[in-house]
Amino acid sequence: MTRQLHAEWTKVRTMAGPGRLLLAIIALTTAVSAAAAATVSCPSAGCEHDATKLGLIGVQAGQAVVAVLAVLTISGEYGTGMIRTTLAAMPRRATVLAAKAAVLAGLTVAAGTVAVLGSVLAGRLILPGNGFTPAHGYPPLSLADGPTLRAAAGSVLYLALIAMLSLGVATAVRDSATAIGVVLGLLYVFSILPLMISDPDWQRLLWRISPMDAGLAIQATTHLSSLPLSPWAGLGVLGAWATGALLGGGLLLRLRDA
């Protein structure tokens, strides 16, 4: 496995694309979080916003870049035919996919940590100016606060799981355009399905199985009892999606011609 890891790391290290995408993850996540923090305000009458979730909203945009990075990790090889060389050199295909997943997870966690820290910092600096003050019941965002730490650490894990989900999907469908379409559809379109239906039972069911809605429950710090799932259970749903996608993709990788 060490050799496979080394090979995958070399590929990532020597291409221009992944480095730029990692920077894009950080920049987009932080920028969107800061922009949202700057536009949402809490009037003196009080508000019901979840300041932590608001400060981490950039994750919803950054995940799209994570998906691109993950998809290109494998689809790029199919596009250029490199995959045949890879599999000729390392015939144990499951190990190849595992090595790719490990490298990708490491990179995503690294970039995700910087992005999430940047978002929390932006929220800490900007939100008090918009009425999110202790007087309105909003202490400054701080990682010393238990739920906020859970939300921040969970957001990093969320991004890593999005990468795994995307890698699994891309391994299954191979083509980068299709894979990106499937992943972004699964995330964004699935997340608005609960709003399209007025039946409350359906709403809760769809919310519980939607990878983005359920997964982002990890960012919630208020009204936890009204959420259809607890934060960690929600992240578990995304974990199940990611595991399912990786297993399916791995199985297809073993069974099909490259």
Next chain:
Amino acid sequence: MTTGAITPYRSGMKPGRDGFAQLLRAEWTKLRTVRGWLIGMVVAALVTALLGLFSASGSHSSCGGPGDVCPAVPVGPGGEAVDDKFYFVHMPLAGDGGITVRVTSMTGQIRLPDLTPGTRRVVPGVEPWAKAGVMIKAGTRQGTAYAAMMVTGSHGARMQYDFTEDVAGRPGGVSAASPRWLRLTRSGEELTGYESADGTHWTRVGTARLAGLPATVQAGFFVASPGDLTVKQADFGGSIEQIRFAEATAVFDQVGLQGKAPGGTWSHDDIGVTTLPDGSFHHPGGFKESGGAYTVTGVGDIAPYADGQRIESTLSGVPAGLIVVIVVAVMFITAEYGRGLIRTTLLASPRRGRVLAAKAIVIGTATFVAGLAAAGVAVPFGTRILRANGNYVLPVPPLTEVRVVAGIAALLAVAAVLALAFGALFRRSAAAVTTAIAVIVLPHILATASVLPVGVAQWLLRVTPAAGFAIQQSLREHPQVIRNYAPSAGYYPLAPWAGLAVLCAYTALVLGLAVFRLRRRDA
């Protein structure tokens, strides 16, 4: 010595024609013969239609009560659903004539959100659009044609007619120190509203032409007060609207009826009041007379009605279908770069701009047809399912329905061309697909289903290509009716065609850039 001339070789074959029609045919053949793309188009149409039908079948509504029969929503003279609930003191008026009153006071009460659950919190106050004034109406049946000259809670004197029309008069409210005189006259089908501060100097506010007004109409004075609206963030994104009870009470005196009044006495009706199961009225109005002064209390509103499902709620599958369309449209060009076919294409047709134009026309047309089929199924069948599930679907004119269906097909087609342009610009499918989704689909989702404040959501739907979604809005905004005019409630900041024009402008810009780069760069 003679030098023999060398004749260069010329092929005997007729030169191939390279007109634009041949180019279109070539591109159509490419689209048609790649099985994945054709399947993609079909999938896009199916996803759009089926998700719409699915969300329609998951939306139930019931009114409770015996038989679960919802009260019928009245329909106005223009065919739109209307609210027509007010307290009306009236008498028949035959032929031409008019009515004049003086309004000396306007008060009311409003129920605010409960502080302690279960305890009603009712405070004195007048809703901004509470109305008191004179009215001439075709009859006392709800939804019949009318014109009214009124003074409002905080929007001054207005002339309103046939539920949707509103003309502003002099601003200012009503008090004992500054009473408002109001007059409405009928001459044939023409009704004219006047107002005055002293009863002698009159200012014309507006004139309404009510086609088909009967010879004998009901003339009188009325009071109505719309409910108090609050909007709250919903747990799953979007918003929850609450409308709570509010009533208004106005005092009228100096009542004068000009013209022939065959009845001669005032009758009073609480138009549109709801009867509770025990036979009593729900929030009734009231009427009291003492010495020529009439005190009238009214609850309700005379306005377009928007509390129901819209036809465009059956188009919830469009974002999903749009993603599939984007993928196919991007691959329509990036696959040529991936396989090197672009070099053959450009060799066969060296005028590069025309190649891209042909591709745009082919993908746009194919998407338009697929979108038309999808929306043409989703809208009529989806509304049928919604009605079968007990939902009230707001009626719209047939032309509006056609605009919504064709407009969504156009939105998908233009978005496909934009995605194609991104593909030509970036040459890489991953970047192009992500960019296209990020600028077309994502802003719409963020604006309609997230925690973003209304102002930001409206700006997103003005300045991004997602503005094109405005084409599906079937209801108009009415400034004289307080509503939650937010994207999450289905109201777009731009008019339908203006929104689509924004998307078209972006598409033209990116397509232009793509042509420019295709000409300048090696393929």
